[in-house]
Amino acid sequence: MTTCPKCPDADLQHTLIAGNLTAHSCTRCTGLLISLVAYRRWREIHHRSAADGEAVDVNCEIPDTRNAITCSRCRTVMIKYRISAQSDRRIDYCASCEDIWLDGGEWELIESLVGSRHLAGIVTRPWQRRIRLETVDALRSDRLASFFGKDFEKIRDLKEWLDEHSAREEILAYLQRREDKK
Ligand SMILES: [Zn+2]
Ligand SMILES: [Zn+2]
Numbered sequence: 001m002t003t004c005p006k007c008p009d010a011d012l013q014h015t016l017i018a019g020n021l022t023a024h025s026c027t028r029c030t031g032l033l034i035s036l037v038a039y040r041r042w043r044e045i046h047h048r049s050a051a052d053g054e055a056v057d058v059n060c061e062i063p064d065t066r067n068a069i070t071c072s073r074c075r076t077v078m079i080k081y082r083i084s085a086q087s088d089r090r091i092d093y094c095a096s097c098e099d100i101w102l103d104g105g106e107w108e109l110i111e112s113l114v115g116s117r118h119l120a121g122i123v124t125r126p127w128q129r130r131i132r133l134e135t136v137d138a139l140r141s142d143r144l145a146s147f148f149g150k151d152f153e154k155i156r157d158l159k160e161w162l163d164e165h166s167a168r169e170e171i172l173a174y175l176q177r178r179e180d181k182k
Contacts, residue, residue, distance in 0.1 A: 005069040005078065005092070005101055006031055012072075017107060018116060019046070030104030033072075036120055037098055047117035073097045081123050084113045085134035093123040 004010040004026035012024035012033055021042040024033040068077050071094035078092035078101060089109060092101040100119065102110075110116055121127050145152045162168055 002033065002072045004029060004031060005033075005072045006103070018042070032102040032104075032107055034100045034102065034119070035098060036100060036123075039100070039119060043117055043120070069101065071097055071099060073099065079123075081128060082131050083110055083122055085131045085138060087113055091122060095123075 002012050002024065004012055007026055007028045010026050010028045012026055015023055015025045015032075017023050017025075017032065019042075021034070022038045023035075025031065068080075069092055070076060071078050074094065074097055076094060076096065078094045080090035080092055082088070082090050083106075087109065089103075089106060091106060091110075093099070094101075100123065107116065110119060110122070114122070118127075144156075148155055162171060165171060
């Protein structure tokens with residue numbers, strides 16, 4: 001029996017979540033340990049069409065050691081992976097055991113943010129790269145919004161329309177031309 005990575009003296013108990021996915025839960029902190037092996041089998045039955053580029057290459061990730069927890073099976077530091085650009089919550093993953101640790105409530109959070117069928121996708125490089133890009137985009141958007149104020153939405157719509165337009169260059173040139181006021 002494995003112990004909880006968060007509560008050193010609490011044992012994990014076998015449980016079934018989301019219908020029939022085998023997991024181990026901690027009765028003290030309500031966290032969940034999910035084996036990707038069991039998860040993939042569960043997903044095959046529940047979400048036949050789900051395809052996540054599962055090219056895990058954790059050696060290239062920089063470990064986030066804030067509040068790092070160690071895998072209770074192999075004792076290595078678990079790597080933290082952000083769930084989505086909309087949340088700062090991170091899940092913990094041990095690549096050698098293929099175990100994912102979820103704090104209490106994180107399964108439900110994943111379900112509501114991205115769908116539980118993407119759990120295995122979260123711990124991949126393409127997923128993490130996309131989150132970084134989305135975060136940069138959101139920051140840029142925030143900065144522009146505070147600069148342009150109430151006009152921002154109008155400007156963004158105009159830009160979208162312009163970017164699709166076949167005469168984009170001509171329109172831009174026209175807009176830049178200063179007409180002499182009579
Ligand atoms: Zn615990
Ligand atoms: Zn491990």
